[in-house]
Amino acid sequence: MAATDTIQAPVDDQPPSAVVRLGSARGGWFRQVGWRHIIGLLALAFSLFPILFVVSAALNPLGTLSSSDLVPSGASLENFRKLFADTSFPIWFLNSMIIGLLAAALSMFVSACAAFAFSRFRFKGRRAGLLGILLVQMFPQFLLIVALYIMFAYVSDLWPAVGFNTRTGLLLLYLGGALGTNTWLMKGFFDTIPKDLDESAKVDGATHAQVFFGLILPLVTPILAVTGLLGFISAVNEFLIASIFLTDDSAKTAAVGLYGLVSEERNNNFGVFAAGALVLAVPTVALFQFLQRYIVGGLTAGAVKG
Amino acid sequence: MARTDVPVRTTTPPKPRLGLGADGTASPLGLIIKIGVLGVVAAIAVWAAFPLIATGNWIGLIILVAVSALIFYVYLSPRVIPAKYLIPGTLFLIVFQVLPVLFTLSTAFTNFGDGHRGSKDEAIAAVEGASVQQVPGSTVYTLTLATDGDPATGDIVFLLTDPATKAAFVGTADGLEPLANAQQSADGKVTSAGGYEVLDIGQISARSADIVEFSVPTAKGAIKNQGLSRAFEGTPQQAYNNDCDCITDRTTGQTWTANGDDGVFVDGQGQALAQGWKVNVGFRNFAEVVTNPVIRASFLKILLWNIGFALGVVLITFGLGLLVALVLNKPELRGQRLYRSLIILPYAMPAVAMMLVWRDMFNTDFGLINRLFGLHVNWFGSAPSSMFAILLVQLWLGYNYMFLVSTGALQAIPADLTEAAQVDGARPFHAFRTITFPLLLVALAPLLISSFAFNFNNFTAIYLVSEGAPFPPDNPQAGATDILITYTYRLAFGGAGAQYGFAAAISVFIFLIVATISVVSFRRTHALEEIN
Numbered sequence: 137m138a139a140t141d142t143i144q145a146p147v148d149d150q151p152p153s154a155v156v157r158l159g160s161a162r163g164g165w166f167r168q169v170g171w172r173h174i175i176g177l178l179a180l181a182f183s184l185f186p187i188l189f190v191v192s193a194a195l196n197p198l199g200t201l202s203s204s205d206l207v208p209s210g211a212s213l214e215n216f217r218k219l220f221a222d223t224s225f226p227i228w229f230l231n232s233m234i235i236g237l238l239a240a241a242l243s244m245f246v247s248a249c250a251a252f253a254f255s256r257f258r259f260k261g262r263r264a265g266l267l268g269i270l271l272v273q274m275f276p277q278f279l280l281i282v283a284l285y286i287m288f289a290y291v292s293d294l295w296p297a298v299g300f301n302t303r304t305g306l307l308l309l310y311l312g313g314a315l316g317t318n319t320w321l322m323k324g325f326f327d328t329i330p331k332d333l334d335e336s337a338k339v340d341g342a343t344h345a346q347v348f349f350g351l352i353l354p355l356v357t358p359i360l361a362v363t364g365l366l367g368f369i370s371a372v373n374e375f376l377i378a379s380i381f382l383t384d385d386s387a388k389t390a391a392v393g394l395y396g397l398v399s400e401e402r403n404n405n406f407g408v409f410a411a412g413a414l415v416l417a418v419p420t421v422a423l424f425q426f427l428q429r430y431i432v433g434g435l436t437a438g439a440v441k442g
Numbered sequence: 443m444a445r446t447d448v449p450v451r452t453t454t455p456p457k458p459r460l461g462l463g464a465d466g467t468a469s470p471l472g473l474i475i476k477i478g479v480l481g482v483v484a485a486i487a488v489w490a491a492f493p494l495i496a497t498g499n500w501i502g503l504i505i506l507v508a509v510s511a512l513i514f515y516v517y518l519s520p521r522v523i524p525a526k527y528l529i530p531g532t533l534f535l536i537v538f539q540v541l542p543v544l545f546t547l548s549t550a551f552t553n554f555g556d557g558h559r560g561s562k563d564e565a566i567a568a569v570e571g572a573s574v575q576q577v578p579g580s581t582v583y584t585l586t587l588a589t590d591g592d593p594a595t596g597d598i599v600f601l602l603t604d605p606a607t608k609a610a611f612v613g614t615a616d617g618l619e620p621l622a623n624a625q626q627s628a629d630g631k632v633t634s635a636g637g638y639e640v641l642d643i644g645q646i647s648a649r650s651a652d653i654v655e656f657s658v659p660t661a662k663g664a665i666k667n668q669g670l671s672r673a674f675e676g677t678p679q680q681a682y683n684n685d686c687d688c689i690t691d692r693t694t695g696q697t698w699t700a701n702g703d704d705g706v707f708v709d710g711q712g713q714a715l716a717q718g719w720k721v722n723v724g725f726r727n728f729a730e731v732v733t734n735p736v737i738r739a740s741f742l743k744i745l746l747w748n749i750g751f752a753l754g755v756v757l758i759t760f761g762l763g764l765l766v767a768l769v770l771n772k773p774e775l776r777g778q779r780l781y782r783s784l785i786i787l788p789y790a791m792p793a794v795a796m797m798l799v800w801r802d803m804f805n806t807d808f809g810l811i812n813r814l815f816g817l818h819v820n821w822f823g824s825a826p827s828s829m830f831a832i833l834l835v836q837l838w839l840g841y842n843y844m845f846l847v848s849t850g851a852l853q854a855i856p857a858d859l860t861e862a863a864q865v866d867g868a869r870p871f872h873a874f875r876t877i878t879f880p881l882l883l884v885a886l887a888p889l890l891i892s893s894f895a896f897n898f899n900n901f902t903a904i905y906l907v908s909e910g911a912p913f914p915p916d917n918p919q920a921g922a923t924d925i926l927i928t929y930t931y932r933l934a935f936g937g938a939g940a941q942y943g944f945a946a947a948i949s950v951f952i953f954l955i956v957a958t959i960s961v962v963s964f965r966r967t968h969a970l971e972e973i974n
Contacts, residue, residue: 168774175769176781179762183785183842189810190791190799202808246531253527265528271957272539280949282942283542283549294493312538315531320888344523345472373793375902391794395906398798406802413795420790428783 199407243314251322613658727947763844
C-alpha cells in the first residue's frame with residue numbers, strides 16, 4: 137500500500153469518483169435550467185412591456201398619450217365607455233369578426249381542397265399550377281390596389297351588393313389570395329400522410345370525396361387550425377385595401393376605424409384607441425389559447441419533410 | 443359449391459357519362475349537398491346575369507354563362523377529379539389576383555392617371571365643357587330642376603323662367619319649348635308643372651351626376667345650369683376642329699394640336715391643356731426610372747435600404763426567435779407552456795394598432811420611450827434613429843413568430859441525432875452548428891424566404907411607423923426610410939396627382955426584383971424539388 141502510494145504520481149487530491157459523477161445537483165441547477173429562466177424572463181419583458189403600456193393607457197382616466205405610463209396611474213373604465221358610446225366601435229368590431237371568421241374558414245377550406253388535389257393527383261398543368269401560385273403570390277398585393285379599385289368601381293355599378301362598402305365584396309377580395317397563401321404550406325403537410333391510407337380506403341370502395349372529407353381532413357386538423365388562425369389574423373389586420381374600400385363609417389373594420397381615431401388627434405384619443413386595441417385583441421388571443429396545441433406543430437409541418 | 447362453376451352473368455348497367463351520381467357520389471348526404479351547392483351556383487349566376495343584360499354587356503354575360511357551364515360540367519362529370527378540388531380557389535385566384543395583375547401590367551404601358559383617364563372624345567368633351575361661357579346678350583333664366591316621370595329614374599328637365607317677361611319654358615334634351623300649365627312663385631320661379639316632378643334637395647343630390655351632364659341644345663350652343671336656381675345659354679369657348687385635329691380658342695384664336703404619342707393637346711410653345719386622354723406610351727414609364735435624374739438618384743438608395751430592411755428584419759427576428767426557442771427547448775424547464783403562450787402574445791395583438799402604439803411611444807414630446815429614459819430624441823428626425831425604431835418595431839412584431847416556428851422545427855429534429863453527437867464527444871455548440879442548425883435551415887428556408895418577400899413590400903411597417911421620414915431637404919419625395927412601395931405610393935398618389943401608369947410600372951419592377959430573389963433562393967434550397 138505504502139509502496140503504491142510512493143509510486144503514484146502526485147495528482148490533485150480529488151477522489152476518483154468525481155470523474156464519473158454525472159448530472160450532480162451541486163451548482164447544476166443554474167447551469168442546466170436557471171440561466172434559461174433569466175433569458176426567458178428577458179424575452180418575456182420585451183414581449184410584454186408594450187402590451188402593458190396599452191393596458192395602462194386604456195385604464196388611464198386622463199386618456200391622453202402624454203399621461204400614459206407603464207404602470208397604470210389609476211383604474212377607470214372611462215375609455216372603454218367612450219369607445220362603445222361615442223364611436224362606432226361596436227359596428228367596426230362586428231364587421232371585423234364577421235369578415236375575419238368567414239375569410240379564415242372559407243380560405244382554409246378552399247386551400248385544403250387545392251392542396252389535396254396537388255398532393256394526391258398527377259394531372260396536366262400541376263407543376264405549372266404550383267409555380268404559378270408561387271409567382272402570383274409574390275406580386276405586391278398592395279399595388280394591385282389601383283387595378284382592384286377600378287375593377288370594383290365597375291362592380292359597384294353593376295352589383296352594389298358586392299361593391300364598395302360591403303362586407304361581402306371585401307370578403308370575396310380576401311378569398312382571392314386564399315390559394316396563394318396556404319396551398320404550399322398545406323400541400324407539404326398533406327404529403328406527409330402516407331398514400332397507402334387513401335389506397336386502402338379506395339380498395340374498400342370509398343370515393344375520392346369520402347377519402348378527402350372522412351380520412352384526410354381529420355388527419356390534418358393541426359394545419360387547418362393554423363391556416364385558419366393565420367387567415368383570421370391577416371383579415372382582421374388588413375389595413376390598406378380595407379381603408380380604400382370602406383369609406384362609410386358603418387362599413388369600416390376595426391383596424392380602419394381605430395386608425396381614424398389616432399390619425400389626427402393622436403394625443404387626446406390615445407386612451408380610447410388603446411382600449412379599442414385591447415378589445416380587438418381579445419378574440420385573437422382566445423383563438424390562440426384554444427388552438428395552442430396545434431400551432432407549434434402545424435406552423436412548421438408544411439416546411440418539414442416527413 | 444356447384445353454383446360456382448356456373449358463370450354468373452350479371453349485366454352491369456353502363457356507367458353514366460354525366461349526371462348527379464355519375465362521379466360516384468354514392469351517399470344520399472353527398473347527393474343532397476351537391477344538389478344544394480349547384481343550386482346556389484345557378485341562383486348566383488342568374489342574379490349576376492340581370493345587370494349584365496340590363497347594361498348590354500354581352501361579353502360579360504358570355505363569360506358568366508361559360509363559367510357556370512364549366513362548374514356544372516366539372517361537378518357532374520365522373521372524370522376531371524382534380525378539377526373538382528381546384529375550381530373554387532382557382533376562380534377566386536383568377537378574378538381577384540390574376541386579372542388585377544394583368545390589368546396592372548397593361549396599365550404600366552399607358553399614361554393612365556389624373557388628366558389621362560378616358561378616351562380622346564371624353565377629353566374633348568371635358569375641354570369644351572370646361573370652357574363654356576355665356577352667349578353675349580342671352581338670357582339668364584331662373585331655374586327649377588325637375589324630372590319627366592319618376593324622380594329617381596326619369597329624364598332630367600329644366601323648368602325655366604325668363605326673369606324679365608315671367609314667361610315659363612321647359613328645356614328637355616330635344617330643345618326649349620313654352621310651358622303652359624306652370625305654377626310660379628312671386629319671383630317667377632316655377633314651383634310645379636303638370637306632368638313634371640319638381641325635385642327636392644335630396645333628390646337633386648342623388649341625381650347630381652345626371653344634372654351635370656344635362657344641357658338643353660339651342661341654336662347658338664346649349665343651356666346649362668349654374669348652381670341649382672339659375673341657367674344660361676352658353677357656347678364652348680374652345681372647340682375641337684376635325685380638319686386640323688386641334689382645339690381652337692374662339693376669342694384668342696390660340697390652337698392646341700393633338701399629340702397622339704402623349705395623349706395631350708399642345709400649343710406652339712409646348713404648353714399642354716390639363717385635360718388629356720389615355721394612350722399607350724410603350725416602355726416610357728420603365729425608362730423614366732433610369733433616365734429621370736430625380737427618380738434615378740432616389741431609386742438606388744431606396745432599393746438598397748429596401749433590401750437591407752427586408753434582410754435585416756428576417757435576420758434579427760429569426761436570430762432572436764431561434765435563440766429564445768433554443769433556450770426554452772428544455773424538457774426540465776418549469777413553466778415552459780406559460781413562457782410560450784406569453785412570448786407569443788404580441789403575435790396575437792392587432793398589428794396595425796400595435797404599430798401605431800409604437801409610433802406614439804417614439805413620439806418626441808409625449809412618447810413613453812423619451813419619458814422613461816429622460817431623453818429628448820426626435821426618433822424620426824434622423825435616418826439612423828428612424829431605421830432603428832422601424833427595425834425594433836418589426837423585431838417585436840416578428841420574433842415571436844420565428845420563436846414559434848423554430849420551436850416546432852426543433853421538436854421535429856430527432857433527439858437521437860444530437861445525443862449520438864454528444865456520445866461521440868461533440869461539444870453542445872459544435873453539435874448545434876453541424877447538426878441542428880443545418881437541419882433547421884432546411885426546414886425553415888421556405889418560411890424565411892416568404893418572410894423576406896413579405897417584408898420587402900411591408901407597406902404598413904413603414905407607412906404607419908415613420909411614413910418614410912426623415913426627408914432630405916433637396917428631395918422631399920424620397921424619405922430616408924422609404925422602401926420602394928411607399929416611395930411609389932407617394933409618387934403615384936401623392937400631392938402631384940395620381941399617376942397610375944407610372945405606379946404600375948414601378949410595381950412591375952418590384953415584382954421582378956422579389957420574384958428573382960425568391961426563385962433563386964428557392965432553387966438553392968431545393969424547395970421546388972417536390973414539384974417534379
